[in-house]
Amino acid sequence: MSTSVRLGVISLSILLSACMVGPDYHRPELTTPVAFKHVEGWSFATPADEDTKGEWWRRYHDVELNQLVEKLNQGNQTVAQYEAQYRQAFALAQSSRGALWPQLTTSAGKTRAGQGTGSSTSSQAVQTSGIRTTYTATLNASWELDIWGRLRRTLEANQASADASAATLAAMRLSMQSELVQNYLQIRVMDQQKRLLSETVDTYKRVIQLTESQYKRGIVASADVAAATTQLKNAEAELVDLVWQRAQLENAIAVLIGEAPANFSLAETEAVPQLPEIPVSVPSQLLERRPDVAAAERSVMSANASIGVAKAAYYPSLSLSASGGYRSSTFNDWITMPNRYWSVGPQLAMTLFDGFQTKYGVKQSEASYDASVASYRQTVLTAFREVEDYLVALHTLGDESVLREQALAAAKQSLKQYTNQYRVGLIGFLDVVTAQTTALSAERTLLTLQQSRLINSVQLIAALGGGWEGLSVQD
Template sequence: MNQRRTLGALTAALLLAGCASAPVYEKPSIDLPAMWQSSAPFRTAMPDDAGLKGNWWEVFGDAQLNQLAQQALAHNQGLAGAAARLAQARSQVTVSSAGLFPQAGLQAGAARQKTSANRPLAAYNATSQSVVQDNYQLGFAVNYEADLFGRVHSGVQGARASAEQAAADFENVRLVLTSELAADYFNLRELDAEIDVLKQGIVLQQKAYDFIQARHELGAATGLDLAQQQSLLDASQTQLELLHSQRSQYEHAIATLTGTPAPSFALPSAVVALRPPSLPVGLPSDVLQRRPDVAAAERAVAAANANIGVARAAWFPSVTLQSSGGWDSNQMSRLLQAPSLLWSLGAAVTQTLFDAGKSDATVAIAQAGYAGAVANYRQSVLVAMQEVEDGMSALAALGRALALSEAGVRSAQRVLELANDRYTGGVETYFDVITAQQTLLNNQRLAMQIRGRQMVASVYLVKALGGGWTTNRYP
């Protein structure tokens, strides 16, 4: 009979523990398309493709960008803050895991005390006396919460998921940092190229002005021709100043990203080849394995699921096992003798009988938090799909636009040559030459702008694909 009662009690405890524990976690399901809408000029890649792992910015083959990226990873304060949050989250796992083990403590004390002769009497037939005596104590205590209903275990699961989320957040900060740095860098280099084109145009416009001025002095050109050329030259020089101003803003942004005060930072002008690399693109499902923000959102779901278990545990008793022992004596010489020994063993069971619905509301809060985390995860996946599709379609459109723009540059060069010949031969007015010069300059600048946008779009496509994140970088 006793064995049956014991077995029944154990069975009931296990059933209660099952009710209290967190739901079995399953990654939220999402319907993903099988393929991207855009395909060319991209090639299929596996999630572990080496071309986009690690220092992904190196695929652009720019030594200056590589140096700036390393400087940003070493000195950017936003990344340092994310690393600190990751260290906190990992330490929190240790804090939560400590609850799975007994807590032991040691206490030692010595005191000399005097009691009052006028203290209240313990019995009416007794008299109180003032006593001065010593008290020496040496003891220990061991406490352990029997995690019968999974409160501590669910807390540990939640802390581990939060630590994994912090690791993914760190990688996301790293990815955002390096992608913003690369985008600012290529915007700056595009401006360098555009400034170079504009300077070359100003040189040609100055030569044309000198030519018109010489003809004007000889009476072969009108004052209107000279004024028109001067107006074009002034407008180009004004645009040059505006481009320099834009370049300074990107230079200052790069300084901040690399952890350098803007007044102390300078990036020399250079005209580099703006040619986007060939980027491997995997299937839509691969993005879920590569994007750190998606991984962070999924780990947040796991943490929210564990919080349900923590909240449910409040429905059930809290069982604590306690033991203590030690020695207590009024003389140091007799402290460790057998008569000074004391000890206790016990257990404490605490059960909330009425809390005005607090426990139920706490569970409802945890369940709502889980539902919100699932929705956030699914939204992050949708945003990831959008960003990849946007990047692919943008690069395809920019490739077509660049081909048309370069054809326009060649046509404008031919028009300028014809206009100069006809003006020199006296067939056309100089207004046609002015128009041809402005058209050529605009087409050249537009081509450079498209090349710069191609580079930036390539950077953001790499970011949309997950950059250099690897799933096994952190446990």
């Protein structure tokens, strides 16, 4: 290659890289607070959704839960749907990259054509016809010079869309994992509630036996027996109610891991996973670890690049094309030098008038960009709110838990004293019923509170994009 040709190629490359119509991307401005309001030391800054977050569900130290999440990662059909959509977006981006390169096509064919020829005499026309066979072999080359950056902006938009699709896939996977973990934790707390109600039913049955014995001896009235029976049946009804609630959660887990509910069951256990330790201080790289925030920003990138694609329609397009091949009327001497042909030349095309379609196409792209910016800002604000909500909930529920434990201890002590007084006939059975109801309510409230704290911890981890793995934190 001669020096002049090389310089020409370099100059053309510089020209093509320099000319790109449309705005370059800049992250939309956001007004954000310096730190989270409800926890001193928590703050946020630049997102990093591609950072490794680790297997956050392992913080609950439950082997069966870990196995279920692994099954979800492999078998969840919603995740599979979004994974296929990402592959589709990725293929589109790769396809648009190919438009930057010259295009080569080839063809070979045989045609038979006939044409009528007329000759006339003084009295009549004699019509004759001829049939011609043609063999062709052609190689075509074309290259659209991306002078105004239309193809590069298209690639930029499609690549951003693919990245947004990847982030959406990560967001959906995180959502499914979060839902499964929450359902599992609820089931484990329900197992404790079921055990509590079963023990309560056994206790109430013994109370009925005691009350009936005292009634037969004339110590208490029949109303005491009726009250004890009412209390027992209410407890048994609540126990039955837990059965269908647990079954619904079990069915939900089956669907999440990609199995039919009829083929899945979760055995009861006595242990409830412990609340994970929430760090006291976390560095600022948190909220943009959230895949939904990343997806929203990459949608802004795509919309921004689409403005450049729309504006490029104002400018002419320049293509270089060349073709060559062989054409013959006989097969034997088809591919020979006398039958060769070729053509080469540039083509400049420009729309002179399109009824203002290009103008409003640009306006449409700009409006789409504004909408995506608003969506991005709303996504970030929602993320801030969710973290604040779950932080204040965890701390409030923690304080409430201490008070509820004290209330339960007092209720159990009160029940013990009332039961002893009833045995010796100092008080009526109604006082015992009230004490039993209060103690059961306090214990069930404490279990419900434990469930709420566990659920909020999962929601907080999900709101932070999957935890704080890989960050320098202070526990």
